[in-house]
Amino acid sequence: MTQGARPGRRRQAPLWLLCCALCFAAQGAPAWALETGDPFPGLSGQRLGDGTPLSTADFRGGPVYVDVWASWCPPCRLALPVLQTLHRRYAGQGFAVVGANVDSSAVAATQAMQRAGADYPVIHGLAEAQLRLLDMQAMPSGYLLDAAGRVRLVHEGFRREDEATLDRAIRTLLEDAR
Amino acid sequence: MSRWPLFCALLPILAGCALPPVQPWQREHLAAPEMQWEAGLAQESAIRAHTYSSKEAAAPGPVLGGGGCGCN
Numbered sequence: 267m268t269q270g271a272r273p274g275r276r277r278q279a280p281l282w283l284l285c286c287a288l289c290f291a292a293q294g295a296p297a298w299a300l301e302t303g304d305p306f307p308g309l310s311g312q313r314l315g316d317g318t319p320l321s322t323a324d325f326r327g328g329p330v331y332v333d334v335w336a337s338w339c340p341p342c343r344l345a346l347p348v349l350q351t352l353h354r355r356y357a358g359q360g361f362a363v364v365g366a367n368v369d370s371s372a373v374a375a376t377q378a379m380q381r382a383g384a385d386y387p388v389i390h391g392l393a394e395a396q397l398r399l400l401d402m403q404a405m406p407s408g409y410l411l412d413a414a415g416r417v418r419l420v421h422e423g424f425r426r427e428d429e430a431t432l433d434r435a436i437r438t439l440l441e442d443a444r
Numbered sequence: 445m446s447r448w449p450l451f452c453a454l455l456p457i458l459a460g461c462a463l464p465p466v467q468p469w470q471r472e473h474l475a476a477p478e479m480q481w482e483a484g485l486a487q488e489s490a491i492r493a494h495t496y497s498s499k500e501a502a503a504p505g506p507v508l509g510g511g512g513c514g515c516n
Contacts, residue, residue, distance in 0.1 A: 336472065402469065405469065
């Protein structure tokens with residue numbers, strides 16, 4: 267009896283292997299990207315510079331631009347002085363820029379901030395799982411959040427001309443909040 | 445003939461599809477200058493052109509005369 271069942275099992279074996287391979291393939295499926303109107307999942311880590319805990323949730327209550335960046339990414343470095351300008355320009359109206367740095371070295375991130383003359387708060391040491399929730403397609407990726415923490419604008423990549431786009435979006439958000 | 449070898453060969457290929465793509469924030473090492481394929485080649489071809497023009501007494505190319513040791 268046992269010997270008779272073996273050929274049948276052998277015939278099924280390739281099917282099992284195929285199923286296993288498909289299961290592995292399913293693990294690589296991407297998550298849903300954040301869109302306008304979605305609640306921002308939140309990013310938390312340590313503040314770049316002093317290492318104290320810092321989260322995007324700390325800025326809830328006012329409009330925030332969360333910029334996910336790295337020092338090894340040239341468009342990200344290009345964005346730093348522009349974001350600093352926007353941060354300064356609208357700070358009096360409750361707006362803030364918060365960086366979310368993905369460098370493995372905090373030193374590299376600090377140096378990039380210093381070179382750009384930027385001093386807005388930056389979260390460092392983000393967990394991989396937090397970044398996966400954003401399902402970013404490009405570096406840098408920016409998320410303009412309203413006071414309730416909802417995404418109002420997703421901005422991928424950065425060019426010099428983008429300052430006007432961001433400025434307009436921030437002004438619209440601030441006017442809506444009045 | 446046993447199909448096991450065929451399926452054993454196919455399995456890693458199919459499982460390879462499961463490798464998640466490199467995410468934008470994971471490209472730190474890939475973004476390093478020494479990892480740039482084209483940049484390295486461009487530099488090498490510039491060095492070769494410089495050596496060629498010097499050794500062949502032809503600067504900036506094989507048409508005009510010139511010379512040099514190729515050491516600067």
